[in-house]
Amino acid sequence: MTLQEFLARIAEVEERAVSLVAAASSMAELEAARNHLVGRKSGELSALIRDLPSLSAEDRRHAGAAANRVKASVESLLDSRGSALSATVPLVSGIDLTMPARRVWKGGKHPVTLVIEEIEEIFRELGFTIALGPEAETEWHNFTALNFPPDHPAMDMHDTLYLDETVLLRTHTSPVQIRTLQSFAPPIRILAPGNVYRRDFFDASHAPVFAQVEGLAVDEGVSFVDLKATLTNFAKRFFGATRTRFRPSFFPFTEPSAEMDVECALCKGSGCAACKNTGWSEILGSGMVHPSVLDASGVDSERYTGWAFGMGPGRIAMQRYGIPDIRILYDSDVRFLEQMAR
Ligand code: DAH
Numbered sequence: 001m002t003l004q005e006f007l008a009r010i011a012e013v014e015e016r017a018v019s020l021v022a023a024a025s026s027m028a029e030l031e032a033a034r035n036h037l038v039g040r041k042s043g044e045l046s047a048l049i050r051d052l053p054s055l056s057a058e059d060r061r062h063a064g065a066a067a068n069r070v071k072a073s074v075e076s077l078l079d080s081r082g083s084a085l086s087a088t089v090p091l092v093s094g095i096d097l098t099m100p101a102r103r104v105w106k107g108g109k110h111p112v113t114l115v116i117e118e119i120e121e122i123f124r125e126l127g128f129t130i131a132l133g134p135e136a137e138t139e140w141h142n143f144t145a146l147n148f149p150p151d152h153p154a155m156d157m158h159d160t161l162y163l164d165e166t167v168l169l170r171t172h173t174s175p176v177q178i179r180t181l182q183s184f185a186p187p188i189r190i191l192a193p194g195n196v197y198r199r200d201f202f203d204a205s206h207a208p209v210f211a212q213v214e215g216l217a218v219d220e221g222v223s224f225v226d227l228k229a230t231l232t233n234f235a236k237r238f239f240g241a242t243r244t245r246f247r248p249s250f251f252p253f254t255e256p257s258a259e260m261d262v263e264c265a266l267c268k269g270s271g272c273a274a275c276k277n278t279g280w281s282e283i284l285g286s287g288m289v290h291p292s293v294l295d296a297s298g299v300d301s302e303r304y305t306g307w308a309f310g311m312g313p314g315r316i317a318m319q320r321y322g323i324p325d326i327r328i329l330y331d332s333d334v335r336f337l338e339q340m341a342r
Pocket residue numbers: 171172173174214215251254284285286287288307308309310311
């Protein structure tokens with residue numbers, strides 16, 4: 001064998017080594033490649049080196065140096081492929097596949113939604129059905145039919161968001177009472193959840209959009225006793241054993257009117273920041289449906305009476321979950337929602 005031939009063959013081995021090592025996809029394949037290339041007995045390179053004595057002394061020096069260089073380079077190829085493979089090996093074999101996977105939070109219902117659903121469930125058992133009305137409402141449904149006098153301050157541009165002369169964003173869910181009374185004959189028992197809009201600052205206790213749940217029951221012989229018994233029962237079901245109280249109030253669409261308070265859930269009545277130190281938290285307005293409201297909706301006010309209420313599920317959620325600032329409910333801060341979601 002001439003020096004030229006030796007160098008050509010050793011270059012071939014080096015070339016083959018590169019593709020062979022790169023193709024090894026496991027430690028076992030890599031070991032096989034190592035054996036094939038530099039294995040002491042059957043390795044191609046070792047076989048070439050054993051042939052060195054057939055060269056002249058002068059050529060042997062060149063050939064030997066070349067063989068050593070190629071051997072070192074093949075070995076370093078094998079080693080670096082080896083460490084790349086061993087870095088990936090634990091992913092396959094070193095992991096305990098029976099271990100539970102890390103849980104991914106998939107989202108949950110907003111606390112106000114949870115409260116609305118719970119309110120719905122309690123009233124559904126009492127025979128109430130769900131009624132919905134439009135958020136863009138006529139001034140007539142939102143105010144006039146509900147017995148607001150034409151100069152009532154609530155109708156002022158400062159409090160109401162008008163879309164045009166006669167259409168506005170409803171300021172409460174009470175117009176659903178009108179739409180229901182116009183479309184269905186008594187007996188009526190409905191619950192109307194939905195968003196309402198007011199021109200308000202956005203501070204700890206006011207938001208320009210918030211949820212309300214309206215209730216309406218109209219039939220022959222319905223009295224304030226029904227109102228008080230139903231709403232007291234609701235508070236007991238929702239808050240557990242809690243004290244309630246009714247305070248006289250005023251709304252244009254009810255007469256008489258009352259607001260219901262529950263004992264503050266946060267301080268159990270001893271007084272705290274959430275209840276402004278009163279020990280009580282107002283959760284709803286209510287009253288006997290004003291005869292003018294029945295008349296405006298085409299219901300015979302001589303024959304039928306009714307009671308109604310409107311509550312704020314946002315405020316109820318704040319009470320229940322001890323949320324000090326209403327803005328937290330609208331921030332969409334995932335850390336808060338994650339804490340609240342069930
Ligand atoms: N609509 C009233 C408001 O937004 C709440 C209300 C009070 C609704 C008394 C009623 C009611 O149905 O009877 O402030």
